Amino acid sequence: MRVLLVSTYELGHQPLNLAAPAAALRGAGHEVRTLDTSVEAWSEELVAWAEAVAFSVPMHTAMRLALRAAAAVRAARPELPIGLYGLYATVSQDLTLAGLADHAIAGEYEPALVAWVDGQSKGTALIELGRHRPVSAPDRSGLPSLERYARLAVSGEERIAGYVEASRGCVHKCRHCPIPVVYDGRLRIVPEDVVLADVEAQVEAGARHITFGDPDFLNGPHHSMRIVAAFHKHWPELTFDCTTKVEHILRHEDLWPELAGSGCLFVVSAFESVNDETLALLDKGHTAAEAAAAVGLLRRHGIEIRPSFLPFTPWTTLDDVADLVDFVAALDLVGNVDPVQYTVRLLVPEGSLLEPVLGEGGRLGPYDAERLTWTWSHSDPAVDELQTRLAALVEGAQTAGEPIGRIYGRVRAAVHAAAGRHAPDCALSSGEGRPRLTEPWFC
Numbered sequence: 001m002r003v004l005l006v007s008t009y010e011l012g013h014q015p016l017n018l019a020a021p022a023a024a025l026r027g028a029g030h031e032v033r034t035l036d037t038s039v040e041a042w043s044e045e046l047v048a049w050a051e052a053v054a055f056s057v058p059m060h061t062a063m064r065l066a067l068r069a070a071a072a073v074r075a076a077r078p079e080l081p082i083g084l085y086g087l088y089a090t091v092s093q094d095l096t097l098a099g100l101a102d103h104a105i106a107g108e109y110e111p112a113l114v115a116w117v118d119g120q121s122k123g124t125a126l127i128e129l130g131r132h133r134p135v136s137a138p139d140r141s142g143l144p145s146l147e148r149y150a151r152l153a154v155s156g157e158e159r160i161a162g163y164v165e166a167s168r169g170c171v172h173k174c175r176h177c178p179i180p181v182v183y184d185g186r187l188r189i190v191p192e193d194v195v196l197a198d199v200e201a202q203v204e205a206g207a208r209h210i211t212f213g214d215p216d217f218l219n220g221p222h223h224s225m226r227i228v229a230a231f232h233k234h235w236p237e238l239t240f241d242c243t244t245k246v247e248h249i250l251r252h253e254d255l256w257p258e259l260a261g262s263g264c265l266f267v268v269s270a271f272e273s274v275n276d277e278t279l280a281l282l283d284k285g286h287t288a289a290e291a292a293a294a295v296g297l298l299r300r301h302g303i304e305i306r307p308s309f310l311p312f313t314p315w316t317t318l319d320d321v322a323d324l325v326d327f328v329a330a331l332d333l334v335g336n337v338d339p340v341q342y343t344v345r346l347l348v349p350e351g352s353l354l355e356p357v358l359g360e361g362g363r364l365g366p367y368d369a370e371r372l373t374w375t376w377s378h379s380d381p382a383v384d385e386l387q388t389r390l391a392a393l394v395e396g397a398q399t400a401g402e403p404i405g406r407i408y409g410r411v412r413a414a415v416h417a418a419a420g421r422h423a424p425d426c427a428l429s430s431g432e433g434r435p436r437l438t439e440p441w442f443c
Contacts, residue, residue, distance in 0.1 A: 001117055004050035007036045008065035010058060012150030012439030013163035013211065017056040017086055019138030019198075024110040027135035030117055032142075037069065039148045047073055047080075052117055054083040055101075060178070060347055063088035063372055070100045083116055085109040087182055088372065090125045091350045095369040097125060106182045108132060108168065127182055129169075134190070137197035146202065150439035152209040152239070154265065159239075161209040161437060162202030166195050166227050170215040172245065174270075175283045175353040176310065176346060179215050187219050192227055196234070203235055209265075210240045211437070217242035218252055225255060232262035239263040241306075241435070246271065246286035249294040260301040265435040267298060271307040274327045275320045278313060281357065288327070295331050304434050306336050312345040312387045314363045314376050318419040321386065325412045335431015338440035339398065339407045342415075343391040348374040386418045404431070 003025055007015035018034045025032045035046055047053065053073055055066040063084075070082055082101045089104040096104060104125040105112045112128045151158040167190055169183035199210055210231075217224050224242075231238065240263050249256075249269065256264075273279050274288040286294075291307070298305050307328075311321050321342075328337055348354050348364070349372055358364040358376060365375035378384045390411060397407045405428055416423035 002031045002033075002049055002051040003117055004046050004053045005032060005034045005056065006053060006066070006069060007034070007038065007056045007062070008069060009038050009062040010036075010056070010163075011213070012038075012437065013161075013213070014140065014143055014146055014149050014202075015056060016138055016163055016165060016198075016213070017058050018143060019140045020134065021054070021056075021085065021110055021113050022142070023134065023136045023139035024114050025117060026139060028114045028118065030114075034142050036144055037065070039144050042069070042072075044076065047076060050080065052081040052083065054085055054113060054117075056086050057084050057088040058086040060088060060349070060372055062086070063091065064370075067096070067100060067370070070096075074100060081116075083113065085113050087178055088349070090127060090182075091178075091372050092369040093125050108188055110134065129183065129186055129188070131188065134194050137194050137201065140198075140201055140205070146205050146207055150437045152241075152265075152435060153438050154239075154435040155433045158438065159208040160206045161211060162199065162205075162207035163211045163213050164195050164198045164202075165213050166190050166192075166217065166224055167214045167220055169219075171219050172216065172285065173283065173353060174285075175281070175357065176272075176313075176348075178347075178349045178352070180353055181349060181351040189220055189223050192223070192230065195227055196230055199231060199235070199238075203238065208238065210238060212240060212242040214243065216244050216248065218244045218248040218255070221248075221252055221255065225258065228259060228262045228264075236263075239265050239435075241266045241268065241437075243268040245269065246284070246291050246294045249297060250286075250290060253297060256298065256301045256303065260303050264303055266304040266306050268306045268308065269294065270310075272310040273313070273316075273320065274324050275315075275317075278315050278320070281315060282310075282313075283353075292327075292331055295333070304336060305333070306338075306436060307333065307341070308344075309337070309341040310344050310346060311342060312378075312383065314346070314358065314361070314378060316378070316383055317380070318382060318386065318415075321383075321415050322419040322421050325408075325415050328408070329412070329428055332429050332431070334405055334408045334428050335434050336436075337408075339394045339404060339411065340440050342411050343387060343394050345387055346376070347372070348376065350374075382418060386415065389414060389418075 057063040083103040107128040173180040
């Protein structure tokens with residue numbers, strides 16, 4: 001069968017979630033073409049060629065974009081089978097399976113996706129968590145070149161970057177995270193040889209840096225460290241970044257010398273808030289003081305941290321937001337935080353572990369199927385107004401090309417004014433030259 005796999009957004013990386021199913025489907029004898037609408041124009045020719053179309057939906061933004069594209073495919077070819085696969089595939093089923101899509105698969109999707117294309121299943125939504133070994137390494141042939149995606153920016157230069165995953169799922173159950181909704185605390189390991197083969201293919205395509213995009217790289221520390229050791233042995237000049245929780249940074253203090261020596265330049269970590277009560281409600285497993293300690297620990301080994309934040313929740317106060325921006329300055333993180341992080345508002349996807357928490361507190365509004373979230377509003381309208389104001393400020397400043405330090409200063413002034421604080425001038429490091437990817441992170 002002729003299968004078109006479509007990605008709409010994958011954090012600025014060449015889509016692994018096209019390459020992995022492409023390998024599985026080609027291994028099963030199907031003809032596969034791919035389309036990444038984040039860097040490629042929509043192709044009516046590919047839609048006309050296809051006998052089935054499957055959309056990769058690994059995150060919220062990707063799912064919302066995919067729903068629009070699926071509607072266009074359905075309008076153009078009403079008879080064409082349409083599938084959704086990835087973390088968000090089974091969200092808003094009343095909307096998706098009522099006409100936009102024929103099948104939805106979340107979790108370990110490759111075997112079920114092949115079965116759907118083979119005609120063995122249809123018209124259902126599945127969460128697949130079975131263990132399976134990929135038939136081969138991801139097949140990136142036919143994808144846009146790595147040069148078209150986010151690069152590593154470090155010390156005044158940009159380097160081509162690749163992307164792999166050593167595991168899927170997560171052993172933790174942070175209440176605001178969409179991963180526990182599907183994986184329920186389970187971890188699925190990607191075989192070492194598959195990961196290394198994918199790295200090799202991207203190095204041959206020009207990659208000089210690799211992102212390990214696992215939800216948490218240290219969920220399975222022994223597996224990850226074996227991969228890092230082999231990675232550094234084969235490609236000693238190659239650098240990398242990874243994502244892990246604050247509690248793992250501190251718990252695995254003994255691993256950071258080896259990770260630094262093997263090329264780890266920076267770590268992404270979900271700090272979320274600097275209010276310990278909010279962190280407890282989210283079940284993050286760390287405190288604000290521990291987040292600060294994690295920054296210091298990594299820096300002692302020459303590794304920078306790039307925190308992600310969730311500043312706007314139903315429990316946020318104006319003082320909380322002011323404390324957060326002050327925390328960023330106090331820890332010399334201005335250059336490490338993408339300005340969009342100051343604007344993020346809590347999403348509550350269908351099945352979220354926060355549903356009962358918000359419901360009991362009377363904070364849960366109607367479900368918005370198109371926005372893929374339960375609605376909520378803050379009891380203090382000034383908090384919602386600040387979020388809206390910061391979002392417009394950051395978007396406008398980034399569009400105008402303002403430097404990150406200036407954007408931070410404007411954000412800090414707006415936040416302090418809203419909280420009724422005095423924001424004195426202070427000398428801030430720009431963080432110029434610190435390692436980062438050229439596309440800001442958001443879900």
